Amino acid sequence: MADISLMVSQYGNYYRNNGTIGKNNLHRHVFDRTNTKKLFTIRPTDNTIIDNASIKVDDVVQAFYNKFSPKGKLTFTPNVWQLGHVKINDRIIPDEYAGTVLDFLNTKSPSRLDAPILALTTEYYLQKAQENIEDTIIFKGVKALPSTTDQNNGVAGTTIGARDGIRKVIRDYNTAGKLVDENGNSNVIVMGAMPTTPALMVEYIDTFYWALPELQRSMIKAIAVKKSAETLYKRGMSNKNQYYEKNSPSEFAYIENTDCAVVGLDSMTGSNMMWTSPSVNNIGFMKNGSNGGIMDIWQSGIYTVDIATDWWEGENFVTPQLVYVSDQDLSA
Template sequence: MFEKVLAAVFGYFSISSFAKGKDGKSLLSAEQETKLEGKYGKKFLEEFKKDLSEYEKDGKPAESAVTEELKAEMAAEKEKDATALNTANERIKKLEAEKVDFQAQIETLGKKPVPDSGTKVVGESGVKTKFKPDMNLGFNQHINAVLKGEIGASYGGNTTVDTQELQTEFGRYISSEKMEIFRSLLCTTDSLQYMTTVITDKFKVKASTAHITSVLQSFVPHWTPKGKTTFTPLWLEQFPMKINVEVIPSDIIDEVLGYMYDESMEPADMPIVKYIVENLVKPTLDEEREIAFAIGRFKEPTQDANGNYLANGANQVCNGYLTQLCDIKKGGNTEGVNFIFDGKDLGTGNTLLTNVEAAVDEVKAVYKNKTMFIHCDPDLVLKYSRAYRDKYPNSKNEDGEKVKVDYTKFSFAPLEGMRGTGAFIITPKENFRHLISRNPQEQKLRMKSEDYSAKIFGEWREGVGFWIAEAIFAYIPAALVAQLSPTGSTSAGGGL
């Protein structure tokens, strides 16, 4: 390979040999070195001189490498490359012509009406739902009788619902509706819609690739990689979570009946177990997950004097994304997160408008042309919107509730879990990550009967965080750091 490079250099200088030193080794003049560096770069020059010295270390002169056979071989390769280039150029011209033809066809077809040549499919009336309640069970018979107004149908206290029958029905319902149940329970919360979800069985994951920002360069016959962007991958961790819900079925019969009356449903459309899952478990779970994802701080469950585990708080099941950023800031930010408008107060009124614009101006240029959201405290959006209305009373928000910072591609995304924090985060969706342990089909949800109560159990693993530190632009007030990271410790299983 070096022989060909050497021949190319001789050809570039139009010479057949180099000057020689006292030791008989080839020397490049200062003018030749300047020309080579200007043509191929400093890296090439250094490597060429090194290879030249290595080639001649056994007394073999550089000129001996350039044989007539080598010249003929290189000439043939040059002719072959020229032919391939001409072929490629012709192919490009042909494709460009085809592109023009296709665009003309698309424009012509777009003006023509589409003929109704499809097959019309008529659905059957009264199609049954996927799950059909067992009407042999006492509580389904009771609900059905009450809804139909049958004589003698009345509430009979604890004897109305046999919890063992309810457990049987629950198991049947979970088996047939498992995917839908966990999609419902672990559905997209306010913040999750702005994240990229990753399904993995690993407790901790870390980014393994960088975002390359520059690849174009002049040709030289050496490997000269660019894309020197510094990036710091962050650890993301998911935490084991569960729900334990105790239900007294006899206490909710009236609620179920009232709900079904209001919704004009039949027992087959709203079995009691579906009501329990969707109306007793899901609303609270949604709210608590959203708060935990934002400001949660994981705490290992503790035991009492008898060795029984104590239930920890909903905001102690994982480390939230704001908690992670507060830990980084408290720890000196060795990871390289961009804390924008740091140490300053956003203020109110016109000052708030000015300061938000100043903050978003700190986002690096490579991200400014990318449509991104300002994930933030909902109170901040309200203050910003009112300040904007007061400053420009004749302006109209054409996008409804969507609030955008003027002359940027950044729109506010209020997240309920961030309420009261005063913080905001700007980062691409692919950098804002949500981890979950497995597909919903593999999650567990079950019921256990005890006397007049029914206990619901469910387990999964979940967590949130960020992929690359340098792609985060965050405004984190000092008061929030003091609240969420008083010691700056991530020893409780942080996601970083």
């Protein structure tokens, strides 16, 4: 649907082909692009259920003596998760633009499928979908379908309810007691409240990193935090290192003397959680992922046009026991 009330208020309920407003005067909305997915290896799939299993290997070496003595065990632990099925639906009425300053977006032919507003709408909706995923869904999402009555009446669902996000995944693993190492030690690192000053933020995030088990620490390449926390960390590091003016600010996004980056994510805005996992453990899947870049368009009525697309997607962790998280924002 469209809201052109402000345009009508400014220019009146009529159209003059005098160039007052044309396609070149419609300025593109600046969309936020997803950067959280860069922390995951995204793979195509034809499945909607993802099956994984982790293997724990008990100790096998022992002192030799002259009798066979079996030692060792493989323990297989399943980890199964479901992809989220998301969609874009809307109904466009090109005639809404007729007789207004935006009349050039209406069709001049009997078929409403020829209206230029269709191409404009689908282009913007597909870009907005990526912004929705980053800002609302990929971290904060908690799947919530409309009620049965609302579904029968075609009521749209909420964006945050489109599918489960990373925070929901981590919270569920924590509730299920899966955020533990092979010896049963908790992977939840007690940090207390997140500070609000640059110097303390450097100390806070550094403390989290050095609290990671030494073996896993060598495989950790990124600690995910909200964008403002990354900014404070950079400021704190620049204050700590007096040669800041001679270096790119990006150099201060790393834990000192390591190759582990402090990565600020737009998706985590408003959350004080910190989380990390070896990059090989971070995986996402998409079914019919190319549909996120195209729309089906059909004339649903004499004067109405419907647009739609849908696909499946989700991010998760192959082995929950390799996910490490601070003690903040772990409950809804």
